[in-house]
Amino acid sequence: MAKSENELTWKDLEIGCIVEAPGSARRYESGTWRSQRPTYDFTKCIKCGLCALYCPEGCIEQNKDGYFEADMYYCKGCGICARECWPRVITMVEEVE
Amino acid sequence: MVTRVGVEVSIALADAVKLANPDVIAAYPITPQTHIVEHLAELVANGELDAEYIPVESEHSAMSACLGSAAAGARTFTATASQGLALMNEVVYVAPPMRLPIVMAVANRSLSAPLSIWPDHSDMMSVRDTGWIQIIVENGQQAVDNTIIAFRIAEDAKVLLPVMVHLDGFTLTHVIEPIIFPTQEAVDKYLPKNRFPLPLNPDRPVAMGEFAPPFIFTETKWAQEVALNNSKKVILKAWDEFAKAFGRKYLPVEKYHSEGAKVLILTMGSSGETASVAIDELRKEGMDVGQIRLRLWRPFPFKELREAVKDADVLIVMDRAISFGGPGGPLASEVKAAFYNQAKRPKVVNFVISLGGRDTTVSGFKEIVNKGVDIAAKGSKNEYEIYGVKE
Numbered sequence: 001m002a003k004s005e006n007e008l009t010w011k012d013l014e015i016g017c018i019v020e021a022p023g024s025a026r027r028y029e030s031g032t033w034r035s036q037r038p039t040y041d042f043t044k045c046i047k048c049g050l051c052a053l054y055c056p057e058g059c060i061e062q063n064k065d066g067y068f069e070a071d072m073y074y075c076k077g078c079g080i081c082a083r084e085c086w087p088r089v090i091t092m093v094e095e096v097e
Numbered sequence: 098m099v100t101r102v103g104v105e106v107s108i109a110l111a112d113a114v115k116l117a118n119p120d121v122i123a124a125y126p127i128t129p130q131t132h133i134v135e136h137l138a139e140l141v142a143n144g145e146l147d148a149e150y151i152p153v154e155s156e157h158s159a160m161s162a163c164l165g166s167a168a169a170g171a172r173t174f175t176a177t178a179s180q181g182l183a184l185m186n187e188v189v190y191v192a193p194p195m196r197l198p199i200v201m202a203v204a205n206r207s208l209s210a211p212l213s214i215w216p217d218h219s220d221m222m223s224v225r226d227t228g229w230i231q232i233i234v235e236n237g238q239q240a241v242d243n244t245i246i247a248f249r250i251a252e253d254a255k256v257l258l259p260v261m262v263h264l265d266g267f268t269l270t271h272v273i274e275p276i277i278f279p280t281q282e283a284v285d286k287y288l289p290k291n292r293f294p295l296p297l298n299p300d301r302p303v304a305m306g307e308f309a310p311p312f313i314f315t316e317t318k319w320a321q322e323v324a325l326n327n328s329k330k331v332i333l334k335a336w337d338e339f340a341k342a343f344g345r346k347y348l349p350v351e352k353y354h355s356e357g358a359k360v361l362i363l364t365m366g367s368s369g370e371t372a373s374v375a376i377d378e379l380r381k382e383g384m385d386v387g388q389i390r391l392r393l394w395r396p397f398p399f400k401e402l403r404e405a406v407k408d409a410d411v412l413i414v415m416d417r418a419i420s421f422g423g424p425g426g427p428l429a430s431e432v433k434a435a436f437y438n439q440a441k442r443p444k445v446v447n448f449v450i451s452l453g454g455r456d457t458t459v460s461g462f463k464e465i466v467n468k469g470v471d472i473a474a475k476g477s478k479n480e481y482e483i484y485g486v487k488e
Binding site: 005006008009010011012013014015016017018019020022024028 | 197295306310313320
């Protein structure tokens with residue numbers, strides 16, 4: 001895309017607001033919606049991956065050590081991962097700035 | 098030679114759809130619209146119309162199927178009324194911003210409760226702000242003509258918007274009228290093939306109806322507004338060329354003895370013809386009164402309306418719906434807004450009439466005109482008058 005999101009005008013829109021190239025949602029930073037963030041105590045993690053299965057954003061992946069971790073660019077801070085994580089690895093904390 | 102055929106208006110409208118040669122019809126029956134889609138189903142079943150007829154399970158599904166069909170580049174028709182339109186409402190909003198050229202006939206009927214199958218404009222007003230082009234007709238011939246015209250407007254590359262054709266339930270849908278049917282050849286000439294610019298195509302996939310975050314949503318709505326307002330030029334041209342081809346002329350605001358008249362009555366829909374008879378009688382009795390009829394509800398014809406009332410001192414506006422707790426009738430509310438910033442403007446008196454199928458007769462319209470003139474002179478503590486309510 002030549003223009004940045006904020007430079008787009010109504011004249012730049014395609015007819016019916018169609019999107020011609022796939023993957024545009026990937027650019028959208030839904031992480032800005034967050035008011036809480038997940039924190040991890042990986043010493044308890046059994047790498048079951050339930051958090052990743054339940055994450056509605058699909059933004060949890062294994063890190064280089066094999067632990068499951070959310071991508072903060074997309075994580076909305078909904079807390080479902082913390083709720084579902086039965087070994088209690090994940091704790092939600094207030095997002096301060 | 099022109100032949101008039103005596104036929105029920107619903108059947109005639111369905112035959113007009115057939116003349117437009119649609120690809121897909123998705124609809125659910127509802128009184129007083131049923132005969133339209135019933136006849137179309139019959140035409141398809143008999144092999145007289147080569148179209149896909151989708152008998153869906155609700156109006157919500159009907160419009161949803163229409164979205165998909167129009168997006169695939171198919172010429173698409175549906176029809177509904179009242180509760181059906183209400184159930185469909187969510188999807189009705191989706192078609193205009195996606196620029197899908199669907200044509201829908203609405204057999205205007207009141208909304209429940211209490212239950213009424215009879216005509217008024219409460220269903221029509223419930224979709225006022227959906228962004229559809231909305232034409233309202235006064236008789237069977239206009240319904241036939243404007244159904245064909247609607248496809249041409251909707252599918253025009255400069256428009257690409259859905260069009261509703263409103264016709265009053267029963268008063269129009271269930272009466273037999275003399276109709277002139279255009280020939281298939283003439284319709285084919287008037288109505289070019291649908292060339293939807295970006296039909297759903299696996300070889301060139303696109304995403305339609307995507308999520309628009311706050312940084313772009315306002316722009317999408319403005320693009321929609323500009324598109325609807327720009328459609329007016331095409332509507333006028335479509336009406337103009339229809340007149341050249343078929344000899345019947347439509348205008349956003351149509352006039353009846355209105356030039357120079359000091360008192361005007363504004364009507365919308367089938368009651369306009371009864372009002373015309375009242376105007377004839379009043380003029381014969383020496384009253385300086387004329388009539389204007391709104392044919393185009395959206396985009397609202399501000400310019401034509403202002404021009405049509407430029408000589409009038411009093412404008413009496415007929416509404417067939419109530420905006421509860423509000424300014425009265427939705428039509429009068431628009432009309433007042435159209436004049437508020439004008440240096441010269443008529444006094445606007447609003448009557449709500451003919452709710453849920455109650456007839457307003459010729460003598461009723463005469464009474465309304467006289468009462469309206471009186472209210473314009475003396476004023477009233479009411480925002481609007483409701484005509485004929487039993488005290």
